[in-house]
Each structure stands twice: as C-alpha cells, then as structure tokens.
Amino acid sequence: MIIFYTVCLVLVILSMVGLLYRVWRGPSVPDRLIALDAIGVMLISSIALLSILFDTPFFIDVILLIAIMSFIGTVSFSKFIERGEIIERGSDS
Amino acid sequence: MQFKMFCAILTITSTYRLLGFYTLKNMDGRRILLEFVLLIFLPFVFAILVPFAYKYIKGIHTGWFVLLVPLVLFGYYLSFIPLTMDGGHAISEIKWIPTLGIAFTSYIDGLSLLFTLLITGIGSLVVLYSIFYMDKKKENLGSFYVYLLLFMTAMLGVVQSDNTMTLYLFWELTSISSFLLIGYWYTRDKSRFGALKSMMITVFGGLMMLGGFILLSIMGDTFSIRELIAQAPELVNHPYFTLALILILLGAFTKSAQFPFYIWLPDAMEAPTPVSAYLHSATMVKAGIYLVARFTPIFGTSSTWIWLVTGIGLLTLFWGSFFAVKQTDLKAILAFSTVSQLGLIMSLLGAGAISYHTTEAMFAFATYAAIFHLINHATFKGGLFMIAGIIDHETGTRDIRKLGGLMSIMPLSFTVALIGSLSMAGLPPFNGFLSKEMFLESMVALQHFELFQFDTWGILFPIVAWVASVFTFTYSLYFVLKTFLGQGKVDQLPKRPHEAPIGMLVAPVILASLVIIIFFIPNVLGKWVIKPAVMAVQPTLYGSPADINIHVSAWHGFDSVGLWLTVAIVIIGSLLYLTIPKWQPLYKIQPAKLSLNEGYDALMRGSEKGMNRLSRAFMTGLIRTYLLYMFAFLSVTVIAVLFIKDAFVVDMNSFAAITLYGALNAVILLLSIGFVVFAKSRLAAIIALGGVGYSVALFFVIFKAPDLALTQLVIETVSVALFLLAFKHLPALNEHGETKKNKVVNLIISLSVGVMVTLVALSSHSQKLIPSISQYYKDTVATEAGGGNIVNVILVDYRGFDTLFEIAVLAIAGIAVLGMIRLRVSRKETTDENK
Numbered sequence: 001m002i003i004f005y006t007v008c009l010v011l012v013i014l015s016m017v018g019l020l021y022r023v024w025r026g027p028s029v030p031d032r033l034i035a036l037d038a039i040g041v042m043l044i045s046s047i048a049l050l051s052i053l054f055d056t057p058f059f060i061d062v063i064l065l066i067a068i069m070s071f072i073g074t075v076s077f078s079k080f081i082e083r084g085e086i087i088e089r090g091s092d093s
Numbered sequence: 094m095q096f097k098m099f100c101a102i103l104t105i106t107s108t109y110r111l112l113g114f115y116t117l118k119n120m121d122g123r124r125i126l127l128e129f130v131l132l133i134f135l136p137f138v139f140a141i142l143v144p145f146a147y148k149y150i151k152g153i154h155t156g157w158f159v160l161l162v163p164l165v166l167f168g169y170y171l172s173f174i175p176l177t178m179d180g181g182h183a184i185s186e187i188k189w190i191p192t193l194g195i196a197f198t199s200y201i202d203g204l205s206l207l208f209t210l211l212i213t214g215i216g217s218l219v220v221l222y223s224i225f226y227m228d229k230k231k232e233n234l235g236s237f238y239v240y241l242l243l244f245m246t247a248m249l250g251v252v253q254s255d256n257t258m259t260l261y262l263f264w265e266l267t268s269i270s271s272f273l274l275i276g277y278w279y280t281r282d283k284s285r286f287g288a289l290k291s292m293m294i295t296v297f298g299g300l301m302m303l304g305g306f307i308l309l310s311i312m313g314d315t316f317s318i319r320e321l322i323a324q325a326p327e328l329v330n331h332p333y334f335t336l337a338l339i340l341i342l343l344g345a346f347t348k349s350a351q352f353p354f355y356i357w358l359p360d361a362m363e364a365p366t367p368v369s370a371y372l373h374s375a376t377m378v379k380a381g382i383y384l385v386a387r388f389t390p391i392f393g394t395s396s397t398w399i400w401l402v403t404g405i406g407l408l409t410l411f412w413g414s415f416f417a418v419k420q421t422d423l424k425a426i427l428a429f430s431t432v433s434q435l436g437l438i439m440s441l442l443g444a445g446a447i448s449y450h451t452t453e454a455m456f457a458f459a460t461y462a463a464i465f466h467l468i469n470h471a472t473f474k475g476g477l478f479m480i481a482g483i484i485d486h487e488t489g490t491r492d493i494r495k496l497g498g499l500m501s502i503m504p505l506s507f508t509v510a511l512i513g514s515l516s517m518a519g520l521p522p523f524n525g526f527l528s529k530e531m532f533l534e535s536m537v538a539l540q541h542f543e544l545f546q547f548d549t550w551g552i553l554f555p556i557v558a559w560v561a562s563v564f565t566f567t568y569s570l571y572f573v574l575k576t577f578l579g580q581g582k583v584d585q586l587p588k589r590p591h592e593a594p595i596g597m598l599v600a601p602v603i604l605a606s607l608v609i610i611i612f613f614i615p616n617v618l619g620k621w622v623i624k625p626a627v628m629a630v631q632p633t634l635y636g637s638p639a640d641i642n643i644h645v646s647a648w649h650g651f652d653s654v655g656l657w658l659t660v661a662i663v664i665i666g667s668l669l670y671l672t673i674p675k676w677q678p679l680y681k682i683q684p685a686k687l688s689l690n691e692g693y694d695a696l697m698r699g700s701e702k703g704m705n706r707l708s709r710a711f712m713t714g715l716i717r718t719y720l721l722y723m724f725a726f727l728s729v730t731v732i733a734v735l736f737i738k739d740a741f742v743v744d745m746n747s748f749a750a751i752t753l754y755g756a757l758n759a760v761i762l763l764l765s766i767g768f769v770v771f772a773k774s775r776l777a778a779i780i781a782l783g784g785v786g787y788s789v790a791l792f793f794v795i796f797k798a799p800d801l802a803l804t805q806l807v808i809e810t811v812s813v814a815l816f817l818l819a820f821k822h823l824p825a826l827n828e829h830g831e832t833k834k835n836k837v838v839n840l841i842i843s844l845s846v847g848v849m850v851t852l853v854a855l856s857s858h859s860q861k862l863i864p865s866i867s868q869y870y871k872d873t874v875a876t877e878a879g880g881g882n883i884v885n886v887i888l889v890d891y892r893g894f895d896t897l898f899e900i901a902v903l904a905i906a907g908i909a910v911l912g913m914i915r916l917r918v919s920r921k922e923t924t925d926e927n928k
Contacts, residue, residue, distance in 0.1 A: 006753070013757045020761065023780060024768055032780055043787060047794050050754065058799040062790075065803055069810040073783075080817050087818070 002053065009049045016042040033077050040070030130185040130199035132169065133249045136162050140242035147235035155234045156224035159242065163216035166249075170201075170209050177203045177625040180637040184255070193258075194316050200255035203625025203638065207464065208252035208376075208383055210622070211471050215375045216245055218600035222479050223367035225597035226486060237277060237365070244270035244372065251380050256316045257306040264302065264344075267377050268295040274372060275364040287360035290693065294357045298347025302384070305340030308333045309391075322390045322632065329394055338392045341384065342401055349381025351439060352409040355432040356689050362424040366482025369424060374431050374474040382435065382467060385442050386630045389460075393446035393631075403443030403539075407557050409436025414564035418571055418673065419680045423481040423491040426572050427474065430517065433565060434470045437532060438463050440558070444535050448631060456538070457627070457634065461619070461643050462531035464626045468618070469516065469524040469611065476604035477513040477572070480506050483597055484576065489587030493575050496586075500577040503592050507577045509605040516608045518569035518666070519562060519659060524611035527645055530655035533558060537654050559658055566666030571673065615645040724842050728849040741852055744859035755795055762788040775823060783813040800884045 019042065022035035044066050051059040139162050147155045176183060182202040189195050201209070220241070227234060247270055250263030268291075276288030306316075312331045313321045321328070328334060345351075350358040361373050372378070385402060392398040413433025420426045445460030483506050484499070485491045500507045512523060519529030536558040540551030611618055624638035635641055669676070711722070735741045765788060768781030786809030793802035870883055870891065880886035888896050 009754060010757070013754070013761070016761065017764075020764055020784065023784065024764075024777075026777075029776060032777070036780060036783070039784070039787070043791065046754075046791070050794055054797065056797070059794055059802070062794060062799060062802050062806065065806050069806055073810050073813065076814055076817065080820075 005049055005053055009046055009053070012042050012046045012049065016046070029081055033074065033081070036077075037070060037074045040066055040073070044070075129169075129183070129201075130187055130197050130253070132166060133197070133199060133253060134246055135166060136242040136245040136249070140239045140246070143238045143242065144235045147238075154224050154229050155238055156220055156227070159238045160217060160220045160224070162242065163213045163220060163245065167210065167213035167217055170206065170213060173201055173206050174621055177201065177206050178621060178638060180625065180628055180639075189259070194256075195258045196256050197250075197259050198255035198317070199253045200319065201253060202629045203622070203627070204383070204386055204464075204629035205252050207468070207622050207626045208379070209249060211379070211468070212245065212248050212252065212376050215371060215471055215475050218475065218603060219367045219371040219375075222370070222482075222597060222600040223365070225594055226367055226482055227365065236273075240270050240273040240277070241368070241371070244274065244377070248376050248380070252383055255318050257310060257318060257321075258316050260318075261299065261303050261306055264348075264380065265296070265299050267348075267380060268292060268299055271295070271361070271372050271377055274368040275361045277365055277368065278363070281363065283360075284363040287357075287363040291357040291361045293697075294347050294354055294693075298344045298354065301340045301347075302344025305337045305344065308337035308340065312337065318387065325391045325394070328391060334392075334395070335397055338395060338398055339401075341388060341392075342398075345381035345384040346405060347381070348384070349378050349435050349439065350409075350432050351381070351405050351436060352412050353689050355409060355413065356693055358432055359420075359425050359428040362422070362428050366424070366478060366485065369427075370475050370478035370482070373428065374478050375471040378431060378435055379438075379467060379471070382438050382442065382463075385439065386460075386463070386626075389442065389446050389630050390632055394449045399443050399446050401443070402446065403440045403554070406436045406438070406440030406443055407536075407554060407561070409433065410440060411557050411561040411564075412436075414561045414568060416680075417568040418564065418677070421493050423484060423493055423496075423572070423576065424478070426493070426568060427477055427481060430565070430568060430572075431470075431474060433561065434466070434474070434517070437558075437561075438467050438470070440554075441466065441532060441535060442630075444539055445630065447539075448634060456535070457631065457641065458531060458538075458643060459535040460627050460630050461623060461641070462528055462535055464623050464630075465615070465619070465645070466525075466528035466532065468622070469528050469608070472604050472607045472611065473513040473516040473523070473525060476509055476601045476608070477517070479597075479601040479604070480510045480513065483593040483601070486597070487588065487591060487593055493572075496576045497579040498577070503577075505592060505598055505602070507573075509598070509601045510573045510577065512605040512608050514569040514573040518566040519662065522612050523608050524615070525608075526659070527612065527615055529562065530653075530659060531645070533562065533655045533658045534653075537658075559662070562658075562662050563666045563669065566662050567669045567673075570666070570670045574670075619643065619645060721838070721842060724846050728842070728845040731849045731853060732845070735852055735856065740860075741856050742859045743855050747859055747861075752795070755792075758788055758791050758795060762792070775820065779813060779816045779820070782816070783809060786813070798884075800882070 016039055019035045019039045023032045023039070026032055044063050047059050047063055047066070051057070139159065143155060143159065146158050150158075173183065180203075182200065184198065184200050186196050186198045189197055220238075223237075223241075227237060244267060247263045247266035251260060251267060254260035254263060272288050272292040275291055276284050278284045309321055309328075310316050312328050312333050313324045315321060315324075347354040358373060358378065362369055364373070389398075410433050413429045413431075413436060417426050417429035417433065420429060441459045441463035445456055445463060448456035448460070481491065483503075484496065487503065488496065488499070490496065516523030516525035519525045533555070536555040539554045620638075624641045624643075627641055628635050628638045711718075762785060765781050765784035769778050769785060772778035772781055786805065790802050790805040790809065793799075793805055870887060874880055874883045874886050878886045878890045880890065
C-alpha cells in the first residue's frame with residue numbers, strides 16, 4: 001500500500017513540475033495563472049498523500065487552507081488582470 | 094535674584110577666608126589659610142560678577158573693579174615667600190571626584206610661587222594698562238574682563254595644581270580663554286584665523302599631554318605629581334616612560350611655542366595688546382616652561398629628555414631670533430622674539446637636567462639661569478608689548494616701515510622701549526645681561542659634558558647659542574631704533590602722534606624700573622624667589638634653598654668667557670644692524686611655499702579636502718553600494734574566522750536520511766528561485782516568489798510542522814497579494830544601468846554570502862555543544878501547561894513575551910503603513926491648495 005501512495009505522490013509532484021514549466025514558459029499571464037491554480041490543487045493532493053504516509057490527521061486544515069487561499073489568489077489575480085488593481089476604491093472617491 | 098545672592102555669598106565667604114579667619118598651622122608652624130586653593134577661583138567668581146558691574150555701573154571703567162583681584166592675590170601670595178624661602182611648601186586640597194583620586198590640590202613651593210607671583214603681578218599691571226588702553230565706550234569691556242579673569246584662574250590652577258587631571262583641566266581652560274581673547278575683535282577675519290590656529294595647535298598639544306598624564310598615572314598609580322616625583326627612580330625603567338616623556342613634551346612645546354609649533358604665536362598678535370603682553374609673553378606661553386620644569390625631577394635623568402629639551406630649545410632660539418629681523422609689524426617682531434627667548438629658557442632647563450648626571454656646578458647654574466631669565470623676560474617683554482600697544486594707540490599703525498623719529502615726541506615710551514630692548518639684547522646695566530651671560534656660560538660648559546655623545550656634538554650648542562644671541566641683539570636694535578630714531582614720517586601717520594596718557598605709561602614704567610632694579614639686586618631676588626624654585630626643579634640635589642651655592646654678579650673678571658662672548662655679540666650685532674638692507678634679501682631665498690605657516694595651511698586644507706574626498710568616495714548614496722560593503726565584509730570576516738579558528742567541521746553522522754519527497758520539493762524550490770532571479774518581467778518574478786513560498790510551506794509539511802505550514806501559506810498569499818497591490822505603482826523591471834562589471838561583483842558577493850551561510854549552517858549543525866531543551870517541553874506540555882499543541886503552548890505560555898512583542902511589531906507596522914499613506918495624501922492636499 002505504501003508503494004502505491006508513494007507512486008501517487010511522485011506522479012503528483014511530477015505533474016507539479018510540468019505545471020511549473022507552464023508557469024515559466026507562459027506565454028501569456030492567464031496561462032501562468034491557470035498553471036498556478038492547478039499547482040495549488042497538486043499541493044492539496046500531495047499534502048493529503050503525505051498525511052496518509054505520515055499517518056497523521058494534523059494536516060487536514062492545511063488542505064482546507066490551501067483550497068481557500070488558492071481560490072482567493074486566483075480570483076484576485078484574475079481581477080488584477082482584468083482591472084489592473086485588486087481593491088477598487090469606492091465610487092464616491 | 095537668587096543668582097545674585099549666591100554670587101554675593103560666594104564673594105563674602107572668599108573674602109572672609111582671605112582675611113584669614115580659618116587658619117591652621119603647617120609643618121613649620123606657620124599660620125596659613127585652611128583652604129587657600131579656593132583663592133584660585135577668586136578670579137573665576139569675579140568673572141561672574143563682572144558683567145553686572147559692566148552693565149549697572151556705567152560711570153567707572155570696569156577694569157578698576159577687576160584690578161582688585163590680581164592685586165589682592167599678589168599681596169596674599171607674597172606672604173608665602175618666607176615659607177618657601179626655607180624650602181617649605183603648603184598644600185590645600187578640595188576633593189572633587191574622590192573615587193577616582195581627582196582633587197583640586199593647591200601645592201605651593203618655590204616654582205609654583207614664582208609663577209603665581211608672575212601671573213598676579215604682571216596681571217595687575219596688565220589690567221591697569223588695559224584700563225587706559227581699552228576704550229570704555231567703544232569696547233565690550235564686560236566680555237574682555239570675563240575672559241581675562243577666566244584666564245587668570247586657569248593659569249593659577251595650572252601652576253598650583255598637584256593633580257595631573259586638574260592640571261590638564263586648567264591647561265585646557267587657558268587654551269579656551271586664550272582662544273576667546275585672541276578672537277576678541279571677532280568681526281575681523283585675521284582675529285578669527287589666529288584664534289582658530291592657536292586653538293588647534295595648543296589643544297592638539299593639550300590632548301597629547303593628557304595622554305602622557307594618563308600613562309604616568311598608569312605607571313605610578315597616582316595622579317599626584319609629588320607622589321610621582323617620589324617614585325621617579327622606578328618610573329625610569331617602565332616601558333611607557335619614553336612615550337609619556339614625548340607626549341608631555343609635545344604638550345609643553347605646543348603651549349610654549351617651540352619649533353615647529355611656534356607658528357600660532359605670531360598669528361595670536363591679533364589680540365588686543367594687553368592680552369598679547371599678558372598671555373603671549375609673560376604667562377601662558379610659559380605654561381610649557383612650567384610643565385618642563387615641574388616634570389624635570391621625573392624625566393630629567395633620561396637622555397631623550399635632555400637632548401629634546403635642549404635641542405629643540407636651541408633650535409627655537411635660533412629660528413625665532415633669525416626670523417624676527419624679517420618682520421615689519423612691531424608685535425610680530427616681539428612675537429618672534431618671545432618664541433626665541435622661550436627657546437632659550439627651554440634649552441637652559443634641558444641643560445639643567447644634566448646636573449643629575451654630573452656634579453659639575455655649571456649645570457645647576459643652568460636651571461638657575463633658566464628661572465632667572467624667565468623672570469627677566471616677563472619684565473622686559475611685558476614692557477615692550479605695552480610700548481608697542483602705546484605706539485599703535487598713539488600713531489595708528491604698528492608697521493615699522495611707516496614709523497620713525499618718535500623719540501622726541503614720545504620720550505617716556507622711548508626710554509622704556511630702550512631699557513626693554515637693551516635688556517632683551519643682553520647689555521648691562523639691565524637684568525637681561527645677567528641671565529644672558531649665565532646662558533652663554535652654561536652652553537659653553539655643555540661641550541665638556543661626556544655622557545650621551547655630548548662630547549661629539551656639544552660644540553654645536555655654544556655656537557648656535559652665540560649666533561642666536563647676535564641676531565637677538567640685532568632685532569632688539571632694529572625694534573627700538575627703527576621706531577624711534579631716524580627720519581620721522583610723522584605727517585604721514587594715520588594719527589597725530591603725541592605722548593601717551595600717564596596712566597597708560599604707569600605699567601610699562603614699573604616694569605622697566607624692575608628691569609634695572611633686578612640688575613642691581615639679583616641676589617636678593619635669587620634668595621627670595623629663584624633658589625626655592627631651583628630647589629623645586631631639582632629636589633634631590635639640595636637639602637634646602639640655602640645649599641644652592643650661586644652668587645650672581647655682573648662682573649666676573651676678564652677671564653670670564655661670557656664677557657668676551659658678549660663683547661663679540663655687541664660688535665658683530667651692531668655691524669649686522671648697520672648692514673640690514675644688504676643682507677635682508679637673504680630671507681627671500683626661502684620660498685614662501687616651504688614655510689611652516691604654509692605647511693599648516695596645507696595640512697588644514699588638505700585634511701578637509703582629503704576627508705571630503707574620502708567620504709564622497711564611499712558615501713555614494715546608493716543602497717546598492719552600502720549593501721555591497723556590508724555583505725562583502727560579513728562574508729569575508731565570517732569565512733576568515735571559520736578558517737582561522739579551524740571551526741569548519743562536517744559530521745556526516747548527524748545528518749538525517751534524504752527522503753524522496755524532500756528531494757523533489759527541493760528541486761521545485763530551486764527551480765522557483767531560479768525563476769525569481771532570471772525572470773524578465775516583474776509579474777513573473779512575483780509569481781515565482783509565490784512558488785518559493787508555497788514550496789517552503791510544503792517543506793514545513795514534510796518536516797511535520799502543521800502550524801508553520803498554515804501560517805506560511807496565509808502569509809505567502811497575503812504578501813503576493815501585497816506585491817500585486819504595489820505592482821501598479823512600480824516601474825518596469827530594469828537593469829538599473831548595471832554594467833557587466835557590476836554584475837560580476839554582485840555574483841561574487843552573493844556566491845560568497847551563500848557559501849558563508851552554508852558553511853556556518855553545516856558546521857553549527859555538526860558541533861552541538863549542549864543537548865536541546867525540547868525534551869522538557871515535551872514532558873511538561875500537558876502536565877504543567879495543560880495543552881496539547883506544543884508549538885502554541887510555547888508561543889503563549891512558556892515564551893509568551895516574544896509573542897507579545899511580535900504583536901507589538903505588527904501593530905507598529907500597521908500604524909506606520911497607515912501613517913505613511915495618510916501623510917502622503919495630506920501632503921498632496923496641501924500642495925494642491927498651494928496651487
């Protein structure tokens with residue numbers, strides 16, 4: 001069983017490397033962004049696999065946090081690409 | 094109001110003490126005042142009162158009040174003469190910093206008393222003279238007398254202090270008050286220049302002297318000069334001995350205007366004439382002489398001391414007398430003459446120190462001659478300065494080329510000037526003759542001295558001394574005859590000359606009569622004042638002043654060397670005077686660029702320029718450069734220390750096994766770092782930085798630190814978001830105009846820093862000196878703290894203080910960000926309003 005999880009982990013990390021290649025190459029910013037978002041998912045899976053391997057429940061909150069962060073990060077990046085800034089000022093100012 | 098009360102009380106108490114209400118008996122059974130050390134501060138206390146007198150009592154010249162101080166002091170100190178005549182001394186002490194052994198100690202023996210009498214006596218005459226010299230309406234008399242009284246206290250302190258630290262304190266006070274007095278007419282450029290120059294040189298010497306004093310106190314473990322003198326035989330073998338000697342001599346030479354430090358004295362002539370007469374001829378410039386005399390019992394046995402003091406003294410004597418004939422300003426002639434006469438006294442003191450090595454009477458004679466000439470010089474030079482001031486006052490110029498033929502207009506001044514000049518030249522029947530003859534005889538005796546190679550070089554001493562005396566004779570004639578004889582160009586003078594008011598002439602006339610009186614009664618003076626002083630300079634040689642077997646007489650018979658040398662001086666000096674126009678062009682041989690004044694100016698300009706250039710060279714204003722210095726210095730020193738101390742150790746056994754995930758994650762981390770460094774756009778760099786942060790978080794997971802991983806993830810996301818927030822305002826990623834050379838340097842520095850940190854990490858991991866404390870936390874986290882999360886318990890329980898202040902850091906950062914944004918906005922608003 002451990003071999004199975006290890007193989008899974010290696011696969012996940014390899015795909016992360018592949019995604020990093022996309023982040024590096026681009027060619028456009030949205031390409032990089034999508035790659036980063038996917039890296040976040042890969043991180044979640046690798047941490048899940050690691051906690052199985054380490055036999056510990058303590059990393060479950062890390063998984064949840066990455067999910068939230070990755071979402072917030074992607075949304076703010078998208079907004080940045082679309083509007084040029086993340087937090088817009090109120091319409092009255 | 095309270096301040097005035099305080100001043101009044103101080104004055105009353107000091108007069109009270111002055112009158113002798115507190116008395117005690119010293120060892121000889123004489124009545125002396127308990128704390129006469131307080132008297133040193135009498136001028137100081139008066140200096141506080143002078144501005145009030147100046148402000149509120151308009152009718153009377155402030156000098157009349159001031160005159161009381163030196164007169165009273167002079168009268169009081171005269172009462173010490175019977176005490177010191179028998180070889181006694183008096184001590185009075187106020188403790189200042191007892192734990193450090195620093196005290197105001199007033200120690201009066203023959204030498205101190207001699208100087209004290211000079212200071213107070215000439216001080217009275219100078220104050221009297223200044224009353225007529227300084228105009229009541231035009232001059233700011235308040236500050237003049239404050240400075241002068243300050244100086245008087247300082248000088249009394251210098252000559253009476255037995256404690257080296259307070260001696261230094263008073264020494265610097267003389268430098269400061271002299272600075273203030275030279276710059277008295279502060280609206281003139283030349284006054285300020287002269288004041289600064291004298292300050293620079295004398296304070297340099299003062300600091301050197303402080304170094305010497307500190308070395309002495311290390312050597313002898315005391316600040317007291319008397320105790321140091323008692324230890325003198327042991328001090329000679331101490332390794333610091335020569336260094337202390339040279340440092341103290343530097344102090345003495347700068348203050349007493351010896352070669353090559355004499356250059357400040359001619360520039361100090363910008364001071365009002367009473368100041369020149371008092372400070373720069375009679376008292377302050379003799380502080381160095383006093384220092385040499387005072388420390389002779391300690392250093393006198395060393396050959397370095399004898400050679401330096403005698404050699405530099407003679408060089409100064411020759412140099413000063415040679416260049417005095419070049420001057421055209423009356424006060425400049427007198428300044429160079431002072432330099433030269435101080436050199437004479439100095440060389441005699443050096444020769445006097447030889448008496449520690451030989452029993453030949455001639456060298457004890459030298460010390461006697463030095464002190465005798467010191468008194469003589471104070472009398473005739475003070476008088477001459479006052480005459481120069483009178484001429485300036487009455488004719489409006491001090492330029493000797495414009496003066497002449499004043500003899501019939503100013504007969505009294507002429508008489509005084511003639512007496513002073515002939516005494517300076519060393520002619521009978523004036524006191525200068527006696528001391529000059531003793532000087533020549535001592536110098537002649539020097540060549541017979543057999544120690545320290547004096548027998549080879551000694552012949553030079555009498556020759557130099559004699560040549561210098563010839564020039565002394567020449568400039569003395571030059572000074573008095575060019576001013577008072579010859580063709581008068583009286584009509585072209587700025588003022589219509591006439592004889593000075595009688596009040597102004599009183600002081601110089603008193604001095605001039607002293608010149609003659611001393612000639613006729615040298616042995617009375619010797620018995621009362623000089624012998625006790627010699628006794629203080631050479632305490633080990635005599636049991637009491639009466640043992641000093643010297644009888645000064647004007648006539649030694651035809652076989653005396655001094656007589657024939659004097660005759661030769663008169664003949665050749667007169668010839669030189671008559672032919673001045675023929676040989677004066679000699680002075681033009683020396684190029685102006687090579688003079689010592691030019692050297693001083695170049696040093697000042699050069700050090701200013703050099704410092705500017707130096708600071709401009711490394712203070713570029715670029716943070717890049719400063720970081721370069723810091724990192725280069727850090728990595729070089731740490732690596733060097735690692736290898737010098739042989740501290741680089743790698744213990745392979747302490748390393749854990751490398752896991753697969755760890756290795757893979759490390760690859761990702763390295764790749765992201767590579768992206769950050771080589772990214773072409775800023776956005777890519779920010780994204781790659783996020784990658785770095787996330788893979789670090791992954792490391793925290795691998796190394797089983799869930800709390801760290803959580804925090805790292807959030808913080809990384811927030812900081813990437815912050816980067817993006819600021820992104821809009823950032824310029825495109827540029828190269829900052831970096832050249833290839835810059836890049837190579839940066840590469841080297843960053844590599845060396847990386848190597849340094851890696852080496853330190855490896856060796857610190859390999860050498861654990863003590864076991865970790867963490868076992869305690871593991872054992873007690875549940876039982877003592879009642880928690881399960883060990884990280885959180887450490888943060889808020891075991892070591893909660895750190896957390897508190899990190900919270901404070903975050904709060905400050907938040908407030909600072911708010912402040913910066915708000916400030917920027919409000920500034921923008923105000924500039925908008927201005928528009």
